[in-house]
Amino acid sequence: MKFVKCVVCGKETRFRICGSCLIERGAVAKLEKLNLEVCAKCNSIKIGGVWLNIPLEEAIERIVYEKLKVDPNLSVNGVKVEEKLIVLSGILNDDPVEISIPLQYKLHRISCPRCSMESGxxxxxxxxxxxxxxxxxxxxxxxxxxxxxxxxxxxxxxxxxxxxxxxxxxxxxxxxxxxxxxxxxxxxxxxxxxxxxxxxxxxxxxxxxxxxxRFTFLVRLPEYEDNDIVIKNESLYVVKNAKMSRGLDLLTGKSANIIDAKVAVKRSDLDWGVITNLDESSAEIMTEKGDIVLVQRPFRAEIGKEVFVFEYKNRNYAFPRDL
Ligand SMILES: [Zn+2]
Ligand SMILES: [Zn+2]
Structure with missing residues (x-):
């Protein structure tokens, strides 16, 4: 390896001028004055054509990396962004160096496209x-x-x-x-x-x-709510989970999909009563008002069991309260 003497300080170096002296001459690293566009409403900052909602320090750091110009002989291994200064450290012509350059920036407060559209x-x-x-x-x-x-x-x-x-x-x-x-x-x-x-x-x-x-998304919630009685394909169901469209068949107790079912009786219109008599196919109910009604034998019927009772299309129905 051939060493020469630095033309400025006389130190032995592989280069015509050593790294330390090169820095004295300046222009090893340059940073133009930065112009930052900041939204006055939401504080997002424009970086490389994109508006980002990040802290100012982080934005400055990112823009510094983008705009910093360094001498090709300088290999940078550290950048520190301070309030009014950028400090670079690295190796220049074999010498470890530290370079400080002034950080100057101006904030332009405008309205970002999102806020402009929103307020418009x-x-x-x-x-x-x-x-x-x-x-x-x-x-x-x-x-x-x-x-x-x-x-x-x-x-x-x-x-x-x-x-x-x-x-x-x-x-x-x-x-x-x-x-x-x-x-x-x-x-x-x-x-x-x-x-x-x-x-x-x-x-x-x-x-x-x-x-x-312009698009319209109409969300139509079903008419029925939990515990309403609905009718679908001529079968009656009690609604157990309105948002999942699930109901129980009143006569069999089986779970079924009740999407598109129509309300037969609202839950607020149900009466209650007690089963007083039972046979294979029917049940006798004493209602809360003291009436006796005859219904088709409900699911899980027992004498003494409490039931909800309702009339639909001139017929009475009942189902266990704990269904
Ligand atoms: Zn020198
Ligand atoms: Zn904005």
Whole structure:
């Protein structure tokens, strides 16, 4: 290996000028003044064309790595970002060196695309929550709102926001910035509350020569609620799990799918009574009002057993209260 003397300090080195002296001359590392775009509303920061919701220090560090220019002879093995300084350490012409360069940046407070769209009321999807032939219950509305909140907190996409929501006479409407989010939330609501989703779309406008649509996801919760009596294919069922569409056949006690079943008697309209007499095919019931009614022998019938009693299409029915 051939050594020469550094032309500046005279130290033995493999290079014409040693690393330490090269630094004195400057221009080994350069960092232009940084311009950062920060959203005044949500504090997200634009990095390489993408808006990210990260702390300012982290954003500066990432932009520093992007914009830092170093001499090809410098092999950097450490970058420290301080308040007004970047400290680089590495090897330059065989010498271990540490270089400090000033950190200058300017923050430009603007509105990010997401906040602009959000405040402009932009939306691509409406999720409508309704129930068949009844108003929504408070607990259903609360659950839906909780699902919306949960989904929004998991979303980061530019258009994944809630533009507005409206309570209408029959239900509630949520407006979302993205179709994808609307679709996801409607599916979650239907999974957690039951019901079916009906999707429709409407031509909204044309963007760059392409049709742009607005989507409606209508979630229709079933009319029936737990413990209602429903009818499907001429059989009566007691609803055991409305959101999973499960019911028990009144005469056999067998579990069945009751999707699309119609309400025969609401749970609030059931009477109760006690079985006072039994034979192979029928049972006699004394109701709470003191009436005696005759019904087809209920499932798991015993004398003395408490039952619910109801009339449907001029016939009386009964089933055990503990079914
Ligand atoms: Zn030197
Ligand atoms: Zn923003």
């Amino acid at each position: 009321g932009y939306y691509e999807a409406i999720v409508q929550l309704r129930a068949v032939k009844r108003v929504l219950r408070e607990d259903e509305i609360r659950k839906a709102e909780e699902i919306v909140q949960r989904s929004l907190s998991e979303s980061e996409g530019e258009k994944e926001f809630l533009s507005k929501f409206e309570k209408t006479k029959n239900g509630i409407d949520f407006y979302f910035g993205s179709k994808k989010l609307g679709e996801k939330i409607s599916r979650r609501i239907s999974t957690e509350l039951g019901g079916r989703i009906f999707e429709s779309r409407k031509l909204h406008t044309r963007v760059d020569g392409r049709d742009s649509y």
